[in-house]
Amino acid sequence: MTRRYIEIGVAMGVAAFLIAVPWLIPALTDNFWVSVITEILIWSLFAASVNLLFGYVGLLSFGQALYFGFGMYGVALGIDHLGLSFWPAFGFGIASAMAMALVSGVFAVRLSWHYFAIITVVFSLIFYFLAVSMKPLTGGDDGINFSLPPVFRFGRMVWSLTDPTFQYFFVLAVVSLCFFLMYRVINSPLGKGFLAIRDNDLRASLIGLNVYVLRLIAFVMAGFLAGVSGALFAFFGRYASASYMFYQVSGEGVVWTIVGGAGTMFGPLVGTTLFIVIREIVSSHWEHHSLIVGLLAILAVIFAPKGIVGLWNGWMMRLDERDAAVSPAMTLQADP
Amino acid sequence: MRDTVLLLAMNGLIWGLIIALIALGLSVIFGLLDIINIAHGDFFMVGTVLAWFSLSATGNFWIGFIAAPVIGFLIGAIIQRLVIQPIHGAAALSIVATFGLSLILQEIVRITFGATPRRMLAPIQGTIPLFGVDYEIYRLFAAGVALAALVGFFLFLQHTKLGTWMRAVRHDRETAVAMGIPARRVYVLTFGAGFALAAFGGAVAAPITTVDFRGGVDVLPFCFMAVIIGGLGNLPGTVAAAVLLAFLEGLIQSVADPTVARISSLVLMSAVLLLRPQGLFKGFTK
Numbered sequence: 001m002t003r004r005y006i007e008i009g010v011a012m013g014v015a016a017f018l019i020a021v022p023w024l025i026p027a028l029t030d031n032f033w034v035s036v037i038t039e040i041l042i043w044s045l046f047a048a049s050v051n052l053l054f055g056y057v058g059l060l061s062f063g064q065a066l067y068f069g070f071g072m073y074g075v076a077l078g079i080d081h082l083g084l085s086f087w088p089a090f091g092f093g094i095a096s097a098m099a100m101a102l103v104s105g106v107f108a109v110r111l112s113w114h115y116f117a118i119i120t121v122v123f124s125l126i127f128y129f130l131a132v133s134m135k136p137l138t139g140g141d142d143g144i145n146f147s148l149p150p151v152f153r154f155g156r157m158v159w160s161l162t163d164p165t166f167q168y169f170f171v172l173a174v175v176s177l178c179f180f181l182m183y184r185v186i187n188s189p190l191g192k193g194f195l196a197i198r199d200n201d202l203r204a205s206l207i208g209l210n211v212y213v214l215r216l217i218a219f220v221m222a223g224f225l226a227g228v229s230g231a232l233f234a235f236f237g238r239y240a241s242a243s244y245m246f247y248q249v250s251g252e253g254v255v256w257t258i259v260g261g262a263g264t265m266f267g268p269l270v271g272t273t274l275f276i277v278i279r280e281i282v283s284s285h286w287e288h289h290s291l292i293v294g295l296l297a298i299l300a301v302i303f304a305p306k307g308i309v310g311l312w313n314g315w316m317m318r319l320d321e322r323d324a325a326v327s328p329a330m331t332l333q334a335d336p
Numbered sequence: 337m338r339d340t341v342l343l344l345a346m347n348g349l350i351w352g353l354i355i356a357l358i359a360l361g362l363s364v365i366f367g368l369l370d371i372i373n374i375a376h377g378d379f380f381m382v383g384t385v386l387a388w389f390s391l392s393a394t395g396n397f398w399i400g401f402i403a404a405p406v407i408g409f410l411i412g413a414i415i416q417r418l419v420i421q422p423i424h425g426a427a428a429l430s431i432v433a434t435f436g437l438s439l440i441l442q443e444i445v446r447i448t449f450g451a452t453p454r455r456m457l458a459p460i461q462g463t464i465p466l467f468g469v470d471y472e473i474y475r476l477f478a479a480g481v482a483l484a485a486l487v488g489f490f491l492f493l494q495h496t497k498l499g500t501w502m503r504a505v506r507h508d509r510e511t512a513v514a515m516g517i518p519a520r521r522v523y524v525l526t527f528g529a530g531f532a533l534a535a536f537g538g539a540v541a542a543p544i545t546t547v548d549f550r551g552g553v554d555v556l557p558f559c560f561m562a563v564i565i566g567g568l569g570n571l572p573g574t575v576a577a578a579v580l581l582a583f584l585e586g587l588i589q590s591v592a593d594p595t596v597a598r599i600s601s602l603v604l605m606s607a608v609l610l611l612r613p614q615g616l617f618k619g620f621t622k
Contacts, residue, residue, distance in 0.1 A: 060428055107610055114372065114427070118564055119609045125557055126602045133595040247557065251374065251435050258432045291443040297436030301429040302422045 002323055003316045018172060022165040031164065033280075038168050040269075040276045041175045042232045047256040047268030048182060049225035054254070055263030056186060057218045058198035059109070062250050063120030066104070066127055067223040069245030070097040071230025073131070073138065076240035080146040081137075089149070093231035094224060100127075101223020102216075109215035112201070121247050131242035143241025161235055171232055178228055183265060185221065194218055198263075259300040261307025270308050341590040343469050348586020349579065350475050353482040354541045356578035358555060359562035360489065360571060361533030367569040368506045368526045371420060371430040375438035376559060377552025379531045382441055383408060383538020384547045385449050388456055397459035397543075401481075404539035405532040412531025416524045438552070445549040453548035478540050485536060486575060489529075493571075502526055506569075558582075561605045567615020576617060 017024070018037075025033045046068055053059045074093030078084040084092060104123045111119055131138045138144065150160040151170065161167040185191050193214050196204040205211045234240050243249075252275075260271020275293060282289035304311045362376045373379075386407055387400035419437060423429040458474035465471070493499035504512040505522045513519050538551075545551065562581055566573030581601050588597035608616055 054428070060431070062431075107606070111609065111613065114568065115564075115609055115613050117372070117431075118560060119606060121557070121560075122602050122606055122609070126599055126606075129595045129599050129602070133593070133599075248553070251431075255432050255435050258428060262428070288443050288447055290439040294436035294439030294443065297439070298419055298433050301432045301436075302419070305423065305426065305429055 003319045006316070006319070022168055034164055034168055036276065036280050038164075038171050038236060039233075040273050041171050042229050042236060043253075043256070043276065044269040044272040045175050045178055045225055045229035045232070047253050047260065047272045048179065049222040049229070050250075050253040050257045051262055051264075051268045052182060052222045052225060053218060054257065055267070056191065056194045056198060057215060058201070059112070059215065059218070060117045060254070061120045061219075061222065062117045062247065062254060063104075063122075063124030064222065064226045064253050065245050065247065065249035066120075066124035067097040067101050067226035068230035068233070068249065069124075069127070069131065069240075069242070070100045071227035071232075072234040072240040072244060073230075074227070075231045075234040076144050076146050077137070079149060080144055084149075086149045086151050090231055090235075093234065094227045097227020097230060098220055098223045101220045101227075105216050105219035105223070109212060109219050121250065124245060124247060124250060128242060128245040128247070131245055138240075138242055141241060141243050143239050143243070145239045148235065148238055167236070171236070174228065174232060178225055179265070179269075182221075182225070186265070190214070190217070255297050257307075259297060259304075259307055261309030261311075261313075264307065264309040264313070267307050267309040274308070339469050341587065342467050343471070344586040344590040345583060346466070346469075346471065346586070347475070348583040348589070350479040350482075351541075351544075351586070352579035352582030353479050353486070354537050354544075355555070355558055355562060355582055356575040357482050357485055357537040357540070358534045359559040359566075359574050359578045360486065361530035361537075362559045363563045363566070363569065363571055363574045364502075364533070365527055365530035366563065367571075368502060369416075369420065369430075369523055370425045370427055371434065371527075372427055373530070374431055374434040374556070375441060375552075376434075376530075376534055377554070377556030378438045378441040379408065379412070379534035379552070380538040380541075380555050381445065381549065381552035382411070382531075383535030384542040384545065384551055385445050385538075385549075386535060387539040387542040388449070388454065388547045391456065400539045400542070401536070405536040408535025409528040409532040413524050413528035415531070416527035420527060421520070421523070442549050442552075449547075449549060451549060453546040453551075455546055456543045458543035474543055478544060481540050482537070485533075485540075489533065490571070498522075498525065502529075557602075561601060565605055565608045565616050567617055570615055570617060573615050573617040577615075 021037055022034060025031070025037070046064065049064050049067070050061060053061045053064075071093040074096040075089045078089035078092040082089075082092075104120070108116060108119050108123065132140050134140075148161050150158045151166075152159040159166055161170060186194070193204070193209050196207070196209060197211055197214055201211050204214075230244070233244075256271035256275055257268045258271070259274065260269065261267025275296070278292060278296065279289055282292055300307070306314070358376070358380050361379065362373055365371050365373050365376070383404045386404040387397075390400040390403045391397050415437065419433050420430070423433055458472070460474045460477055462473050463470040464473055464476075466476075493503060501512070501517050501522050502525070504515070504517055505519050509519060558581070559578075562578035563574050564577075565581065566575070566577035581604075584604070585594075585597040585601050588600055
């Protein structure tokens with residue numbers, strides 16, 4: 001029971017904090033941190049796409065930056081070249097990311113483990129080099145800038161992401177919705193199929209699951225998550241650049257996920273928060289902040305191989321056991 | 337036209353031999369420790385930087401040829417003991433750990449060596465005519481050294497006690513331990529040897545490329561390609577694939593720009609992964 005109360009308390013505390021951010025943060029420090037938290041939310045969705053594949057289906061993708069980049073370029077090119085307004089551009093970015101995920105997934109999910117990790121990075125490298133060389137269209141490493149269209153317009157009332165508070169709540173709403181969707185998928189029969197494949201793909205196929213199709217569905221869903229985060233990041237930065245498609249971006253997503261806790265719903269959020277907050281705090285004082293990031297990644301896998309959320313779950317489990325010793329009947333209903 | 341094709345094909349071949357050396361290190365680490373080493377490109381980069389430092393400290397280029405692999409071996413052995421051993425060959429964790437390692441190595445080099453790329457003068461100057469092209473002598477020399485190192489490493493694996501241990505542990509760890517082979521020590525030595533091979537490749541390549549703290553970033557995907565196309569754990573296959581890939585890229589570069597060459601080899605690699613995941617050369621070498 002203690003565990004229940006603690007977890008509900010933490011969840012409510014985090015939710016209250018996230019809602020209060022636009023008023024709380026300027027009162028405590030300065031507005032800069034509102035934009036950092038916005039960025040954390042966006043990147044945590046990117047990490048969630050790594051987590052959906054690795055944590056729930058057992059496929060370690062090292063190429064999620066490709067779908068992030070497609071979401072980003074979908075938005076930027078949609079606005080800049082096709083003259084789309086906000087929502088069509090958003091949809092175009094997500095749709096192109098999912099289409100790309102479908103096309104590459106058809107090939108990639110045939111492979112497993114090392115081969116899967118490597119083919120995903122190869123696909124992302126192919127399109128990275130294409131994006132770098134197609135400079136007139138993509139702007140290469142310099143990227144392309146665009147000006148933001150308004151999100152809603154009712155008569156003379158205009159809501160646009162240029163207002164930092166509106167931008168924050170827009171990102172928070174979209175990210176929360178995506179996490180909620182992911183939660184629903186994981187707890188659906190489809191999600192159970194994912195877990196069965198993660199734990200033993202041979203056994204999953206023997207009980208009649210179509211491993212290939214399920215993996216492909218997961219891959220496209222992960223493409224959706226990465227695409228949404230890329231599209232949001234394009235709106236957030238008002239630009240798109242090929243450099244976000246490089247394999248090091250994918251690698252960061254993997255690191256955030258594993259350090260936060262793969263296979264847990266909020267692990268990616270925790271990992272992303274940790275690394276971005278450290279980057280922002282340290283980089284303003286010391287230019288060699290990568291040293292700390294690298295050290296932290298190593299320490300995390302040595303001392304918390306299941307990630308920070310995994311560590312937390314371990315503590316909670318011990319609380320449960322202690323409770324069980326006091327009143328065995330109470331824990332029967334608790335989720336293990 | 338014919339001259340450029342020849343020149344770039346030669347460049348590709350020589351670069352391929354150096355890459356083969358680095359990829360061999362990656363393959364050895366992967367095959368024995370089951371570690372996906374994201375930091376391997378940086379091991380190469382550390383080699384180029386060590387060569388630069390030993391040249392500027394002693395004024396003698398050749399000391400770098402000894403210093404880079406020796407220091408590389410020591411750093412590798414220490415890394416294995418501190419970072420790799422505690423994670424027990426869990427491949428997913430090894431990606432995170434070596435990613436962290438890559439950041440640390442790059443940052444240390446940026447602090448000590450600086451962020452500006454530098455060029456190193458080759459110790460052997462001059463060109464010789466070769467198939468009607470004036471070719472830099474140092475490149476030919478580098479190819480020869482790389483080849484000798486490759487042959488030397490294979491001889492080491494086949495004919496020394498340590499090499500036999502390495503092959504035995506890789507083949508069947510349980511039995512090897514039962515026969516009294518100190519597997520833990522073999523792991524340390526293997527990781528050190530993998531680092532040494534990459535660092536030696538770096539020292540050899542330093543006058544050909546630029547010395548830069550981000551120099552490993554481009555090399556890493558290339559090495560992975562060689563390891564995959566050659567077949568995971570197939571050492572001679574890795575070497576052949578590295579040479580083949582670089583040679584092909586050189587050829588394509590003579591008619592198109594380098595990016596197109598890089599994209600074609602990536603497409604080739606996807607095809608190999610999908611059609612022959614056991615590698616291009618299985619059946620030829622065994």
